[in-house]
Structures are given as structure tokens and as C-alpha cells.
Amino acid sequence: MAPDSATVERPIRLVVRDDELRRSRLTVVFRLFLAIPVLVWLGLRGIAAFLVGFVNWIAVLLQGEVPDSLHDFVAGYVRYATQVSAYVFLAADPYPWFRVQPDYPVDVEIAPPKRQGRWGGLFRIVLALPALVLATALGGGLSFGPSGGSSTSAQGSEGEWVFWGSSAGGAAAVAALLAWFYALARGRAPRGARDLVAYALGYGAQALGYALLLTGRYPSSDPALAEPYAELPRHPVQMVVTDSLERSRLTVLFRLFLAIPHIVWILLWTIAVLFAGIAAWFAALATGGVPQGLHRFLAAYVRYAVHVQAYLYVIGRRFPGFTGQPGTYGIDLEIDPPRPQSRWLTLFRFFLAIPALLLASALGGVALLVAFLVWWYALVRGSVPEGLRNLGVACIRYQEQASAYLLLLTDRYPYAAPVLQGRRHEPELSVEPAVGDAF
Numbered sequence: 001m002a003p004d005s006a007t008v009e010r011p012i013r014l015v016v017r018d019d020e021l022r023r024s025r026l027t028v029v030f031r032l033f034l035a036i037p038v039l040v041w042l043g044l045r046g047i048a049a050f051l052v053g054f055v056n057w058i059a060v061l062l063q064g065e066v067p068d069s070l071h072d073f074v075a076g077y078v079r080y081a082t083q084v085s086a087y088v089f090l091a092a093d094p095y096p097w098f099r100v101q102p103d104y105p106v107d108v109e110i111a112p113p114k115r116q117g118r119w120g121g122l123f124r125i126v127l128a129l130p131a132l133v134l135a136t137a138l139g140g141g142l143s144f145g146p147s148g149g150s151s152t153s154a155q156g157s158e159g160e161w162v163f164w165g166s167s168a169g170g171a172a173a174v175a176a177l178l179a180w181f182y183a184l185a186r187g188r189a190p191r192g193a194r195d196l197v198a199y200a201l202g203y204g205a206q207a208l209g210y211a212l213l214l215t216g217r218y219p220s221s222d223p224a225l226a227e228p229y230a231e232l233p234r235h236p237v238q239m240v241v242t243d244s245l246e247r248s249r250l251t252v253l254f255r256l257f258l259a260i261p262h263i264v265w266i267l268l269w270t271i272a273v274l275f276a277g278i279a280a281w282f283a284a285l286a287t288g289g290v291p292q293g294l295h296r297f298l299a300a301y302v303r304y305a306v307h308v309q310a311y312l313y314v315i316g317r318r319f320p321g322f323t324g325q326p327g328t329y330g331i332d333l334e335i336d337p338p339r340p341q342s343r344w345l346t347l348f349r350f351f352l353a354i355p356a357l358l359l360a361s362a363l364g365g366v367a368l369l370v371a372f373l374v375w376w377y378a379l380v381r382g383s384v385p386e387g388l389r390n391l392g393v394a395c396i397r398y399q400e401q402a403s404a405y406l407l408l409l410t411d412r413y414p415y416a417a418p419v420l421q422g423r424r425h426e427p428e429l430s431v432e433p434a435v436g437d438a439f
Contacts (some may be wrong), residue, residue: 002152011111011215014077014202018105021191023093023183031180034095035088039284040096041083041199049077053212060121060213072114074212076100082108082205084227089139089188091197106198108205116216128211131219135207137369138200140169140393166190171362172200175416179353192416195230195357199418221370223385223394223418230419233404236336236410239397241420243317243330245386247378250316255375259312265322266308273301280408284346289409295338298407300324302400303333309399315369315376331393333400341411353406356414360402367395394418 010273027034052073056066079100086092086106096104098420120127175193206219270293280290290298304324310316310331320329345352370392374384401414 002259009048010220010225011114011217012209012219013109013225014082014198014205014229014313015107015109016105016198017103017107019229020105020189022400023187024088025184025187025190026184027093027095028090028180030087034116035103036088038084038096038098042081045077045080049074049212057121057124060116062117065115066113066116066213068113070215074214075209077210078205078214080109081208082106082201085201085204086198087269089172089197089201089403090179090183091194091201094321097221097416104342106166106201108202110209110214112216120216121213124213125211127218128207128408131203131207132375134221134366134369135200135204135219137170137366138203139172139174139176139197141436143401158355170200171359171366172360174362175227178359179357185223190387190416191231192414195226195419196384197435198229199226201227221385221391223390223420224367224387226417226419227421231419232419232421233415237397237401238334239393239420240332240334241330241390241393242332243310243315247314247317247383247390249379249382252375252378255312255314259308261367262308262320262322263312265283266305266439269301269304273298273428277407280424281346281349284341284408285343288343289340290338292338295409298409299335299404300407301439302403302407303335304332304437305403306331306396306400309396310393313392314374314384315389315396332394333397335404335409338344339410341408345411346408349406349408351410352413353402356402356405359416360399360414363395363398367392367399370395384390390420391418394420 039365040147052070056070056074059070063332080096083096083101083104083106086104087094087096092105094101094105101107137208151355175196176390179189179193179197182188182193203219203221204224209215210217210219276294280298283294284290301324303326304320304322307316307329310329311320313320316329316331319331326334370388374388374392377388380385395418398414398416404410405412405414
């Protein structure tokens with residue numbers, strides 16, 4: 001997980017060939033049923049691919065390189081698994097059929113084989129463990145191997161090789177479930193959810209390709225890899241990152257202990273926020289907006305929650321203050337002033353927020369895993385990897401956008417695209433939708 005620039009072309013990279021979000025309601029209803037034949041075929045191909053992966057391991061140990069024919073066979077499997085996953089998770093609409101589609105809307109480009117270090121090859125499955133676990137938390141696609149389950153273990157003394165079997169769960173699966181209901185209602189996939197699923201598929205392909213020795217380049221979790229296809233519209237709740245990557249090993253070691261005062265304080269503050277949130281709900285129903293003072297109080301709480309999470313998860317560098325003031329921390333939240341809100345959206349705000357809270361919970365699990373990986377990395381290197389740091393920031397941003405929506409700081413729905421800087425920034429609408437391009 002060494003930090004690397006996302007601008008450097010990677011040997012395994014996701015390609016999103018179009019922005020078509022329309023979905024056939026009929027195929028969406030029966031999507032899982034329609035996918036059964038290709039899932040069975042994917043499982044059969046997976047058995048062969050994982051066996052060839054073991055041969056690749058032997059080849060790297062003996063000659064430091066994977067033969068072209070074996071590389072192409074496994075690369076075809078990774079591409080096909082990505083295309084099937086994109087279909088199942090509603091990131092693409094065309095049926096993937098039973099072979100790699102060269103013009104499929106969501107695909108993976110894989111570079112030709114290059115020489116790999118023998119030491120890296122020898123311990124590949126051990127080195128790949130963090131990436132495979134993170135891919136599982138993200139829900140980075142469907143893949144099947146001899147293990148028949150979601151497990152990973154090192155190569156034993158008798159040559160047994162058991163691979164990661166599938167990652168059908170995780171944040172991408174939650175996003176796909178919400179997109180399923182959305183597509184049934186609107187006849188199109190929500191853009192944010194599509195971008196999140198695509199990012200997860202791209203990382204899953206990197207992790208699987210690394211484990212199967214298609215490349216010696218470690219997977220990058222940097223959300224910047226999604227910038228070529230992802231959008232990040234202007235939102236009233238935005239994350240601002242000015243923090244450095246250096247960390248003190250001593251404070252990292254005792255980070256959980258040092259954060260105890262903040263954990264106690266935010267629990268006490270939460271009690272007051274529960275009553276303030278109810279007051280804001282009644283005020284918005286009566287006047288069509290949240291009073292300035294109440295908005296300021298709730299905004300400080302949400303901003304403080306960002307500071308505490310960033311520090312506790314080692315995403316932030318220094319000890320935060322206790323007031324949640326803007327501009328006081330390296331991982332900060334900018335929240336727009338209060339604006340008029342629809343009384344109808346306010347009336348049903350709790351129910352409208354449930355899908356966002358479900359996805360926020362899934363991304364919270366990803367953020368916890370990122371914190372664990374970053375903690376170990378920072379202890380060894382005295383810094384945090386930029387890609388993981390940025391992924392953690394993106395997860396926290398969605399969580400706090402969901403909190404801001406629930407607490408009536410804005411009626412703009414949270415946006416799930418994991419990028420910190422989108423391909424293009426759209427102007428904010430004068431009337432903000434409740435769901436719109438939701439998630």
C-alpha cells in the first residue's frame with residue numbers, strides 16, 4: 001500500500017466507456033435471475049483461473065515473469081468478472097453473455113506481462129491480504145475460485161493455494177441494492193451510486209490481478225483513479241483537505257487513548273443535538289427553514305464529528321479542538337448557510353434519509369478498515385498512504401453529508417461518488433432535489 005500518484009498509468013485500470021444511466025425496468029426487476037447463467041459460467045472460469053494463478057506463481061519464482069498465454073488467460077477472467085459484476089451491480093445495462101465483450105461499458109484494461117520480483121512473488125498471497133480485505137469491504141466485484149467462499153490464506157508447505165473467493169457484499173452491494181429500487185422508480189441508475197460501484201470494481205480488479213500475479217504493482221485505493229469518469233456536483237456540505245501525510249509514531253500508537261476526551265465530549269454533545277434536531281424539524285415545518293442559531297449549532301456538531309473521526313482513524317494528523325469551528329483542522333467540513341427547505345421533504349425527512357444512512361453505515365465499515373490499515377502503516381513508515389487517506393476522507397464525507405441531511409442542515413441528498421475532485425463540477429441548482437442523482 002505504498003503511496004503512489006494516481007496520475008501514473010497503472011497496469012490494471014478500470015475503463016468506463018459511457019455515461020449512459022438509463023436502465024430497462026424489466027431487466028432490472030429480473031437482474032439476479034437473468035445473471036444466473038453468467039454467474040455459473042464465471043464460477044467455472046474462476047476455478048480454471050485460480051489454478052492457472054498457481055502456475056503463474058511458480059513461473060514468477062522460476063523465471064521472474066508470467067508467460068504471455070497464462071497472463072492472457074487470467075486477464076480474460078479478471079475482465080469477465082468485472083463485466084459480470086458491473087451487470088449484477090447495475091453499473092452497466094447490456095448483458096455480458098459468456099465471453100469478454102470488447103466494448104462493454106465497464107471494463108478493465110490490463111497491461112502485458114512484465115518482470116516481477118521473486119521475493120514479492122514468493123509472499124504474494126500474504127502481501128495481497130490487506131488489498132483483498134479492503135476489496136471485500138468495498139464490495140469490489142464477484143469472483144469465484146476453488147475455495148468456494150470469501151477467504152484467503154497463505155500457501156502451505158504442501159503447495160495448497162486457497163484464494164479469495166467472492167466479495168459480493170460491502171458498500172458496492174448496498175449501493176446496488178439502493179440503485180435497484182431507484183432504477184425501478186426512475187428508469188435510470190443514480191449517478192453517484194454508479195460511480196461508487198465502478199470505483200469498487202476497479203479496486204477489486206486491481207486486488208485480484210495482483211493476487212493472481214498479473215502484475216507486481218500494488219493496488220491503489222486512491223479515489224483519484226475514478227476522476228476520469230466520476231462527477232462531483234457542488235454540494236452544500238463539502239470536505240476540505242489541507243492536512244499533511246506525516247504522522248508521529250508515538251501519537252499514532254496511543255491514538256485511541258488520546259481520543260477518549262473527544263469520544264466522551266461528542267457523546268454528551270449528541271444528547272443535546274437530538275433535542276436540537278427535533279427543534280429544527282418543527283421550525284422547518286413552521287417557517288420553511290432552520291433558524292440561523294440552530295443551524296450554526298448543528299453545523300458545529302457535524303463539523304466536530306468530522307474532526308474526531310479523522311483524528312481517531314489516523315486520517316487527520318494533529319489533536320483537534322472541541323468546538324467544531326470551521327478552518328481549525330486539516331480535515332474540515334464547509335457547510336453552506338441555511339436556505340429555505342421544502343416542508344414536504346422536511347415532514348418525511350427521517351424516512352427519506354434511511355437509504356443514505358444504510359449506505360453511510362456500509363462506508364463507515366470501509367472507513368474503520370482504512371483506519372486499521374493506516375494505523376499499522378503509520379507505525380512503520382511515520383506517514384500515511386495518500387490513497388487510503390483520501391478513501392477514508394471520502395467515506396467520512398458521505399457519512400457527514402447524510403448526518404447533515406438528517407439534521408436539516410440541507411435538503412440536498414448525500415452524493416456517493418468517492419472522488420474528492422470530480423471530472424467536472426456542475427452549478428448548484430436553485431431548487432435542490434430531495435433525491436435527484438441520489439447516493
